[in-house]
Amino acid sequence: MRIDLHCHSTASDGTDTPAGLMRAAAGAGLDVVALTDHDTTRGYAEALAALPDGLTLVTGAELSCRIDGVSLHLLAYLFDPEEPALLAERELVRDDRVPRAHAMIAKLNALGVPVTWEQVERIAAGGTVGRPHLASALVELGVVPTVSDAFTPEWLADGGRAFVDKHETDPLEAIRLVKDAGGVAVLAHPAAAKRGRTVPPDAIAAMAAAGLDGLEADHTEHDPATRTRLRGLAGELDLLVTGSSDYHGTRKTVALGENTTDPEVYGEIIRRATGAFPVPGTGGA
Secondary structure, three states, X not given: OOEEEEEOOOOOOOOOOXXXXXXXXXXXXXXXXXXXXXXXXXXXXXXXXXXXXXXXXEEEEEXXXXXXXXXXXXXXXXXXXXXXXXXXXXXXXXXXXXXXXXXXXXXXXXXXXXXXXXXXXXXXXXXXOOHHHHHHHHXXXXXXXOOHHHOOOOXXXXXXXXXXXXXXXXXXXXXXXXXXXXXXXXXXXXXXXXXXXXXXXXXXXXXXXXXXXXXXXXXXXXXXXXXXXXXXXXXHHOOEEEEOOOEOHHHOOOOOOXXXXXXXXXXXXXXXXXXXXXXXXXXXX
């Protein structure tokens, strides 16, 4: 089985529609794919309707969190998407993204970059607005050559010249919300240093004590030594180890299935979940 548990669609900051993502996942030879858009499950219904035969869809979301001044992302799997407390928190985080984007646009304008809200809104195309959409605007304007080049201290990285904070959930609270909604919580790309400061081991240990289920060790932004270190930490803390592409379509140069999760780990995620269950495709349109 080929299992990719971290993918984005146009419901947040990917470039494939949810339906297009399902077709691409099948075309890439995946057996299981998780749709993990930022702070939303709005793409799930479309993905489910288009789910091809032979591909299984996992409900998911990537939750925006912050601990001790460090931003981090928590992957939530197989939770009840209508559970009121987790739904309210996702909406709070998502709604704060719009004023934050306006504030970042103002900072960019002050730096001489003529980006506009209309441009960012067009790029987002109805998805949850985030820094990748601003980064794409900088690429369109010729300010940086790629989206990744926008995530530097000069521009959009944490603490960068155009960075603005947004509401982010305390990860210990986020873990509680996910578990209360019947879900499974995995810390996404915990050592992706290019994004800014990373979560220290003691904070990960606190998250494990609060019910964290796993670490996403196999990720495109983790080199082999980092993956080995994270596997060791996961072993010390009795955490599952996952691998995923963090696919964003053409917005990032990473392929579906570039990293995958072991079938036994996937089976354990299913075993722990009570909020939702994977849905096998039966030939969606």
